[in-house]
Amino acid sequence: MRLLHMADLHLGKTVNEMNLIEDQRILLEKIVSVVEEHKIQGVILAGDIYDRSIPTKDAVVLFDDFLNEITRMGIKVYAVAGNHDSGERVAFGGEILAKQGVYIEGILKEEITTIEIGEEVVIHLLPFFKPAHVRALYPEEKIETFEDGMKVVLAHHVVDQKKKNILVTHQFVTGTNPVEQSDSEQILSIGGTDAISYKVFEDYDYVALGHIHGPQRVGRDTVRYSGSLMKYSFSEEFHHKSVTMLDIDKKIEVKTIEMKAQRDMRCIKGRLKDLIQKEIVESANAEDYLKVTLTDKEELLDPIGTLRSYYPNIMELSLEKNQRGNQGELSVSKIKEKTPMELFDDFLMVATGEIEEQRHNYMKEMLGEEVEKS
Numbered sequence: 001m002r003l004l005h006m007a008d009l010h011l012g013k014t015v016n017e018m019n020l021i022e023d024q025r026i027l028l029e030k031i032v033s034v035v036e037e038h039k040i041q042g043v044i045l046a047g048d049i050y051d052r053s054i055p056t057k058d059a060v061v062l063f064d065d066f067l068n069e070i071t072r073m074g075i076k077v078y079a080v081a082g083n084h085d086s087g088e089r090v091a092f093g094g095e096i097l098a099k100q101g102v103y104i105e106g107i108l109k110e111e112i113t114t115i116e117i118g119e120e121v122v123i124h125l126l127p128f129f130k131p132a133h134v135r136a137l138y139p140e141e142k143i144e145t146f147e148d149g150m151k152v153v154l155a156h157h158v159v160d161q162k163k164k165n166i167l168v169t170h171q172f173v174t175g176t177n178p179v180e181q182s183d184s185e186q187i188l189s190i191g192g193t194d195a196i197s198y199k200v201f202e203d204y205d206y207v208a209l210g211h212i213h214g215p216q217r218v219g220r221d222t223v224r225y226s227g228s229l230m231k232y233s234f235s236e237e238f239h240h241k242s243v244t245m246l247d248i249d250k251k252i253e254v255k256t257i258e259m260k261a262q263r264d265m266r267c268i269k270g271r272l273k274d275l276i277q278k279e280i281v282e283s284a285n286a287e288d289y290l291k292v293t294l295t296d297k298e299e300l301l302d303p304i305g306t307l308r309s310y311y312p313n314i315m316e317l318s319l320e321k322n323q324r325g326n327q328g329e330l331s332v333s334k335i336k337e338k339t340p341m342e343l344f345d346d347f348l349m350v351a352t353g354e355i356e357e358q359r360h361n362y363m364k365e366m367l368g369e370e371v372e373k374s
Helices: 021-037 057-072 094-099 131-137 146-155 303-308 320-325 332-337 340-352 356-367
Strands: 002-006 042-046 076-080 102-105 113-117 121-126 164-170 172-174 195-197 206-210 216-218 220-225 242-248 252-258 265-270 289-294 314-319
Touching: 002 021, 021 057, 042 164, 042 206, 057 076, 076 113, 076 121, 076 164, 094 102, 102 113, 102 121, 131 146, 146 195, 206 242, 220 252, 303 314, 314 320
Parallel strands: 002 042, 042 076, 076 102, 121 164, 164 206, 172 195, 206 220, 265 289, 289 314
Antiparallel strands: 002 242, 113 121, 216 220, 242 252
């Protein structure tokens, strides 16, 4: 038995006003190729199918196209809703879809949906939930945290230990080492109340997780985040995106398959005139989504316009001198305490990002003679 685990598609996502739907379409086409090449028998989607609870028309059409391609090949799909999804919308027509081999669970129920694959493997579908959802089902239980809720839900669910059990869920699960997070993930709560220990899942041979965008193991090799298919923030610049392949026999072997988007998301830094040099522009894909930091000290005329003629997909632009100059704010009382020279130095920092060299140049120009540097 061979399954493919992926999550956090976030179909329809927009980053810095740029719609990523075409990038996502190309990646899903690659997934179809991976399914064919590796003879995958089932695809697991561990939540956040869409980027918002009311998905865009393009996002719905794209997911529909993907499901049509997968089911046309005779491949089963096992999916749950994530915290970005509307469980009710995602699970609409669930009984009809199940007859076509597409199993989607959107809302927490007393009985966790299970699908048997042959005689040896059982898939358990557990969509994203909050503690309040569990309290509504089990009012007699004391449930304060996400881990409390998960323990109660799993305690009411019977698992046949003679079979290989795979749990599909979308939660913030932690292990012995800190989980690598990124800016594009939605923080669910504060104070760590959303964290669930991987030890809660001891009855399951593999736990297919969604929510964290960096692919990684959690506590043990068979509790894993597959991660998102593409980068959704510049904090993910150094992520190596992949999907996870499971070979299930007497034990479960885990492999990763690298996924490369047609456009990377990366950061570049330097002077404007250097960044537009041919060898720099051609050193990587100029169509990538970029965060640009300019180190120029002088004023620039329309730097974004100049850069976009070379790099059309710039998402963010900042000036290093402004970043340094805005590190601290001066109150009126502090201004009154400063000497004229100290105030002059503050002005130089805000205007140029430097003090020593600029002070020397200004004094030289005003006095018309060489001034000793302090």
